[in-house]
Amino acid sequence: IKMSEDSGKKLTMVTCSAPVNIAVIKYWGKRDEELILPINSSLSVTLHQDQLKTTTTVACSRSFQEDRIWLNGKEEDITQPRLQSCLREIRRLARKRRSDGEADVDTAGLSHKVHICSVNNFPTAAGLASSAAGYACLVYTLSRVMGVEGELSEVSRQGSGSACRSMYGGFVQWIMGQQGDGKDSLAQQVEPETHWPELRVLVLVVSAERKPVGSTSGMQTSVETSSLLKHRADSVVPARMKEMIEAVHKRDFTAFAELTMKDSNQFHATCLDTYPPIFYLNDVSRRVINLVHRYNRHYRETKVAYTFDAGPNAVIYTLQQNVEEFVQVVKHLFPPETNGGQFLKGLPVAPTTLSEELKQAIGMEPMVKGISYIISTKAGPGPRVVEDPSEHLLGSDGLPKESA
Ligand code: DP6
16 A cells, blocks of 8 residues: 655555456356346356456545546546446445444545556457456455455456456356345355466467457346256256366366366357357357367367357366477467467467377368467466555556556
């Protein structure tokens, strides 16, 4: 927390960062739109912030006239309902702490307006779900500025459903809950990121032509029209959650991988069952699906798994010992465009040579320009406070720095 004197007015400033998460049991469908309560539980892996993160600075000062927010360099409308829900809930928790007589609450800050500035360390255009990291970071940072501690996933859930899972590192479940007020609809860590160090994640960023239907409106139409979604939520996901938690506990990659692929496929089947249907997968996505199945069949072992969210990007889960070969296979089938820019970002992956036998077993023709780049990463920790004051995104005047 930074206190600086700016023309005699105190400024309190905190900067935090929060991770992206990728679900292996998908959340799709709400039973309450306002509180963001889901129709089924879900489970995700929190990705490492070295590769993918949101950073947010919140400043609060008596001199601020109104709450304001800047996202990736552009001022946005703070009055949108989901931002308002998060701000209102954190302020409510802070007031509660103060009236409960808890220490450390910056009582002055409560009546002050906030300035919020947030950036991602990955391109928004990549179509990676940034709302999860964004809302998790917003809520975490606000809570630090206002001296709120404890359960915060209930608040970040009201920004974006999947954001509640980004409040923890490692393997995280979002328990759907039963209550009408959402008090029992919370995220919970299943295992920390250190539990399965061999697990690796490859994000294959697919070059997409169009922006797909957003998850919020997509899942709304699915709830209204898809009987398959109802069947999935009532009769498939409860058993799958148990099996997935078991697979994670035991570090059983085969079980983890098969459940992950089946659940992604069923989610996209419910999208097709939505009326009118929603298509998130494209030709490149389907080629990746085929490639993974052929690769696994060649080895008579489930070595690699795919999952897809509300867009064409593939996220691959595999174990460290398979990463080099699988990345080489992707490079072979989706030859990178040579106009500069590296194809492989994130954790280093050494090049290798593919056997003719493997190439033949896969039996697919290379397709240029299908995948723009790969981000190689692993499971990582939850939100954290950024201690270095030079990392603040807002200056001492409470406005975004040049770089933010
Ligand atoms: C396909 O959390 O983005 O990524 O709650 O309306 O903000 P809202 O939706 P959002 O939906 C994510 C859907 C998904 C699956 C998942 O992450 O579980």
